[in-house]
Each structure stands twice: as structure tokens, then as C-alpha cells.
């Protein structure tokens with residue numbers, strides 16, 4: 166805390182700034198209302214203000230310009246309105262808490278020091294020169310996050326500015342009232358951070374703008390890397406830093422970057438709702454949020470039903486270790502590997518020489534264009550032309566062929582038959598068409614006459630228009646055209662390529678596979694992997710692990726569909742994506758920079774990717790010189806006791822550093838029967854609720870176990886439990902029963918691990934899932950088991966937890 170004199174000065178300054186803010190808001194209010202009304206008026210009376218006259222070319226031009234002028238006026242008013250509205254909203258936000266930090270900085274060579282107050286947006290005095298508050302994203306404000314008092318510097322577009330930071334101060338201001346002021350000497354305010362972290366969990370993520378840590382600031386402000394990889398321990402603030410980074414980018418590039426040019430890939434739809442308030446809280450619009458699954462479904466269309474990653478993980482967690490199971494697991498791993506990616510690239514080369522798969526173009530139960538014809542045509546193109554370009558050529562050829570075939574088809578018997586059954590509307594359509602045709606004929610006649618007059622030729626006497634004959638011709642043309650329309654459409658969609666066949670033919674004999682893929686090696690369970698994959702395809706279904714490779718093959722053959730608008734993509738829980746998925750994202754968004762945030766310690770999916778280290782393929786995606794890796798090792802979410810417990814679950818977890826916030830040690834309770842345990846759990850839940858913890862999760866391994874826990878606890882009389890499934894759309898406070906894989910990325914005041922026995926968590930592959938579940942706890946962690954504890958707990962030092970006997 167600071168001395169009384171300083172407190173008084175700060176109090177006075179806050180009053181002054183508040184007053185100025187109020188004045189500015191009062192000034193802006195009529196301006197905002199005026200502009201809104203003006204824009205509304207212009208929109209309403211738009212057509213009264215323009216003179217529409219198209220009688221002559223001149224009148225037409227005048228009308229055109231008058232509309233353009235009116236449009237420009239309207240858009241100028243709307244822009245001014247939006248701008249003023251934004252300012253007004255910014256001021257309103259500041260009014261509650263104008264700033265949270267201050268640094269006094271003396272730039273080298275200048276004889277005075279400047280007081281830099283930092284808040285969520287800038288506020289300039291009426292002179293237009295002095296900043297009463299600096300936006301936290303301005304270059305000068307970066308020193309607040311990067312330095313302790315002493316020598317400091319910041320980068321500007323004009324170069325580096327060096328000097329001395331003489332003071333660093335933090336404020337807590339709520340609803341315009343000064344509650345606390347801290348002077349900090351070391352890194353930014355552990356006191357304020359302590360307070361923030363000691364608070365309860367929320368159903369929505371909070372902005373961390375006042376307490377961003379130095380290493381997080383590096384993530385937020387990195388503006389040079391094509392690929393930024395953040396490997397950070399559970400609770401180290403990866404998601405928080407990512408959202409602040411979005412706000413930073415939107416501010417720094419506000420002239421050219423819009424929120425919808427940024428896409429965040431979230432682990433599940435519920436997570437979208439969890440993070441959706443951070444940016445609006447900072448006065449920015451939300452970026453686009455989606456899941457990879459949504460993307461896959463969009464690109465796959467309706468032809469194949471796609472398994473989702475949650476069903477895949479349920480399978481991995483619940484099935485017995487049979488041969489099929491081992492094969493599926495091996496398949497998941499192989500299909501996510503760099504080796505398979507290379508095999509598919511080689512496969513595309515092979516397809517350039519042979520083996521393309523097409524669907525014939527069928528019409529009225531016969532082949533109009535056969536597969537053989539298509540193959541011959543396709544392989545007649547110059548082999549040096551890229552595969553996808555040859556497909557384009559084939560597409561053009563097919564469209565031309567269809568035009569010829571359509572013409573021939575008009576003479577077929579079925580057309581005559583169909584003519585007899587045309588209804589009235591179709592006749593009217595034909596009649597209109599006919600009139601248009603007559604118009605064309607008439608024009609052609611006139612044209613010919615003039616031509617002949619000019620060249621003094623004798624005209625052919627063909628002036629009579631045979632109406633009946635023409636009518637039939639038009640009708641025939643119309644009927645056939647209508648029937649050919651779907652064929653053309655499907656050729657345009659490239660449906661003539663048998664992508665399922667192309668993908669399926671990979672999964673056959675090992676030697677054939679090797680021939681097609683330049684000698685690629687296959688995993689041990691290859692025959693079973695092939696059988697499983699083909700069975701799925703036969704059912705028009707696709708395993709989750711097949712979706713991206715399937716789309717990759719489709720792309721290699723059909724060409725890449727790109728989105729060139731998007732400039733930044735963020736991948737949260739990045740360890741859960743395969744190299745295939747990264748490759749796919751890179752191709753899909755060729756003009757975007759990528760920020761990947763993840764924790765290999767929480768890699769719960771079989772297809773995960775190591776984010777850092779020598780064997781990380783991710784660092785090679787854009788090349789090492791364009792890639793930056795930042796590691797976060799300090800964990801902020803949980804108390805020291807919980808972090809000490811959870812980090813011991815992971816090999817290499819010792820490097821995780823807990824933030825100094827103390828609480829109770831994790832508590833282990835064991836019982837002989839499920840009922841006994843449920844009764845105990847119900848008691849603990851009631852006690853936690855009575856202590857004031859508003860967000861509690863009972864975390865299970867699978868969804869079946871969630872349902873079991875929910876039923877048992879409800880039977881014990883636990884009130885208002887919520888059972889969370891993959892369909893739950895939003896995240897709400899309360900007491901939830903949730904499978905671990907859905908609790909990814911979110912946090913709770915207290916976590917109860919439903920069944921931490923060796924029966925439930927025993928495979929080595931489940932260690933990370935168990936770790937992920939335990940690391941969701943902020944203040945309390947309670948574990949339960951009937952029978953033996955999981956080996957992961959058994960291996961822990963007994964000083965890390967307390968035991969309660971039932």
C-alpha cells in the first residue's frame with residue numbers, strides 16, 4: 166500500500182479523470198443521437214433525395230451520380246455514427262475503472278518523467294494532446310508488463326526508446342471507487358494477481374489485462390512469426406494470452422484487420438461460450454469461433470457421415486484390448502502420422518500415371534460417358550500437367566461432351582413421350598422461351614437484310630417462321646436441358662471423381678499399397694486397419710481419424726479450396742490436432758498466420774502432435790525461421806498444493822512452477838462400496854457449496870460414467886446437478902457432472918474425481934487424461950476410489966495429499 170499523501174493525490178486524480186470522462190460522455194451523447202437520427206433519416210428518405218430519370222443517356226448518368234452521392238453521404242454518416250458510438254462505449258467502460266496501472270518513465274535525454282496511466286482504452290484530454298489514459302496495447306504501455314522499476318525500453322515504429330522507469334503502480338478501481346493501490350518493485354504485482362487468482366471460477370473466462378505476465382506479453386505482442394507455438398503447462402494462461410493477443414492485433418492493425426478475419430479453433434462448442442465474453446469486455450468484437458469438426462463436416466458435405474472426436478475417444482477409453490482395438494489404435498496413430506502424409510503425396514504422383522477412379526456419367530439407366538472413356542481422356546493429357554489441373558481439363562471436356570450428347574438426346578423417343586405429358590406451366594415457359602427465340606430470329610433477319618443490302622446480295626427467301634416446328638424444337642430442347650441440368654451441376658461439383666474409391670483403394674494389399682505410395686511402410690496391424698476402414702466406407706461412414714486424410718486426397722486430386730480473407734488462425738488445445746490437420750489448415754488459409762497453443766502433458770487423443778522439441782513436426786510446417794516457440798511453465802490456475810500434486814503425475818512435470826497461492830492439499834477418500842462412496846461425495850459436495858464454491862465439477866472418465874455418477878448422486882439427494890454431454894451448448898456455473906475430455910480448457914473452484922481407482926485409470930495412455938481432469942481445479946481437489954488407487958496416484962509421494970478414511 167502507499168502513503169497517505171500519495172493516496173490523496175491518486176484519489177484526486179481519479180476524481181479529475183472521472184469528471185472529464187463524464188463531461189466527454191455528456192458531450193458525445195447528443196452527437197451520437199444526432200448522427201443516428203441523421204443516418205436513419207437519410208435511409209428513410211433515400212429515394213426522395215435522388216431524381217430518377219432515365220429518358221436519355223444524360224439523364225441516366227445524372228441519376229446514377231445522384232444515387233452514388235446519396236449513398237456516399239449515408240455511409241459517411243453511418244461511419245461517423247459507429248465511430249462516435251465506439252468512443253462513447255469506450256468512455257462508459259472507462260468510467261467504471263479508468264485505469265489499472267501506472268508507470269513513471271523518464272526517457273533518456275529528456276529532463277522530465279511522464280506519468281503513464283494504463284487502462285482498457287485510451288482517453289485524451291480536450292487539448293487533444295495529453296493522454297489521461299493510455300490503451301494497454303500502446304507501445305509505451307508494454308513496459309508495464311515487461312519491466313520492474315529501473316532501466317526499461319519499448320519499441321516503436323520509429324525505433325527503440327530507452328530510459329528509466331521510476332515507479333510502477335497498480336490500482337483496483339471498482340465502479341469509480343479507488344479500492345487499493347500497490348507499488349510494485351519486482352515483476353508486475355503479485356498482490357493484484359494473488360487477489361485475481363483467489364477469486365471464484367466463472368462460467369465465462371475473464372480478461373487478464375491488468376496482470377498480464379512478461380512471458381504472456383511476448384505471446385500477445387508477437388507480430389513477426391508466421392507460426393507462433395505456445396507450449397504451456399495446464400493453467401499457465403495460454404487461452405487467456407491468446408484472447409488478449411486477438412485484442413492486441415485488432416488494435417494494432419485496426420485500419421486493415423477486422424474481427425471476422427481471425428478464426429479461433431476451439432476444442433468443443435461449449436468452450437466457445439466460455440471464452441466469448443473476453444473480447445467484448447475489452448471493447449473489441451469477437452473473432453470467428455469454430456471447431457475443427459464443424460470445418461470437416463462443411464467440407465465433407467452430406468455424402469459421408471463423420472464420427473466426431475468425442476465418439477472416437479469414448480471408443481479408445483471404453484473398449485477392451487482386443488486385436489481389433491489394437492488395430493484401430495494403431496490406425497489412428499498411423500493416419501495422423503507424417504509417414505502417411507508423405508504416402509498420400511506419393512499416391513497422388515502415382516495417380517498421375519495410373520489408377521484414377523471415376524464415376525461414369527449415367528442418364529436414364531445407361532452410361533452416357535463411361536469410366537473407360539474418362540480414363541482414356543484423362544491419361545491422354547500431358548503428364549507434366551498437375552493432377553488437379555488435369556482434372557479441370559477433364560471437367561471442361563465432360564461439359565463439352567454433355568452439350569453434344571444433349572443435342573443428340575433431343576431426338577430420343579422418351580422426349581416425344583414427355584412432350585405429351587407437359588403441363589400448362591411448362592407450356593407457358595416454352596411459349597415465353599419461344600417468343601424470346603422469335604425475337605432473336607427477328608433481329609437476325611433484320612441484321613441479315615442490312616448486310617445483304619450493303620453487299621447487294623440476293624436474299625434467301627426464308628423469312629417465314631415455322632411456328633409449330635419451332636415450338637416443338639424449343640420444347641424438346643427445354644425438356645432435355647432440364648434433365649441434363651443435374652448432370653452438368655454434378656460435373657461442375659466434380660462428382661465424377663470417385664473420392665471414396667480413391668481413398669478406399671489405398672487400404673488393400675500391402676504390396677499394392679507400397680507400389681502406389683513409393684514403397685511406404687505399413688504398420689503391423691495393416692490388414693485389420695484396412696478391413697475396419699473399408700467397412701466404414703461401405704456404410705458411408707468415416708472414422709474421425711480418416712476425415713482429414715480423406716479430404717487431403719480429395720484436395721490433391723481436385724485442387725485446393727482456399728480462404729484468402731482470413732489473416733490469423735488460433736488453434737487452442739493444439740496438442741490434440743494431427744499433422745494432417747495442420748497441413749490442411751495451412752492449405753486452407755494460405756494468407757493466415759497461425760498461433761498454436763497447447764500442452765503435450767494434456768495430449769489425450771491418440772492422434773496428438775508434440776508441439777515443441779526436436780521431433781516436433783509442427784516447427785517444420787512453415788519452416789524454422791518463420792516459427793517461434795514460447796514455453797510457459799508457471800501455472801496460475803491452481804493452488805500450490807494442487808500444482809505440486811498434479812505435476813508429479815507427469816514425467817518431466819517438475820519444471821512446472823506453481824504460483825504462490827496456498828490452499829488445502831488434495832484429499833483422497835476410499836470406500837468399499839459405490840453407495841458408501843456416493844454418500845461421502847454427496848456430503849463433500851454440500852460442504853463445498855456451504856463454503857461458497859459456486860462452480861464445482863464431478864469429473865469422470867467417460868460419458869457412461871458421467872451418467873452413472875449423476876444417477877448415484879441424484880439418488881443421494883444432491884440438488885441441481887447438471888449432466889454435461891457433448892451436446893450441451895453452453896457452459897454455466899453450478900455443480901456439473903462432466904467427462905474429462907469435455908472439461909478441457911475450462912476450470913472450476915473445486916473438482917471431484919469420481920473414480921480414481923486402478924480399475925478406471927490403468928493404461929499408460931490414460932495418464933494424461935487423469936492429469937487433465939485434476940488440473941481443472943482452482944482451489945480444491947478431491948479424489949475418490951473404491952478398491953485400489955490408480956497406479957498414477959500410488960506412485961505419488963504421500964506428502965502431496967491427505968487421506969480420509971470412510
Ligand SMILES: Nc1ncnc2c1ncn2[C@@H]1O[C@H](COP(=O)(O)OP(=O)(O)OP(=O)(O)O)[C@@H](O)[C@H]1O
Pocket residue numbers: 358361362371373376377378381397398399400401402403404405406763764801802909910911912940
Ligand atoms: N496473467 C494472469 N493474470 C491473471 N490471471 C491469469 C493470468 N494468467 C492466467 N490467469 C488465470 O489462470 C487461469 C488459467 O488460464 P488459462 O485457462 O488461460 O490457462 P491455459 O494455459 O489455457 O490452461 P489449460 O491448458 O489447462 O486449459 C485462468 O483463471 C486465468 O484467468
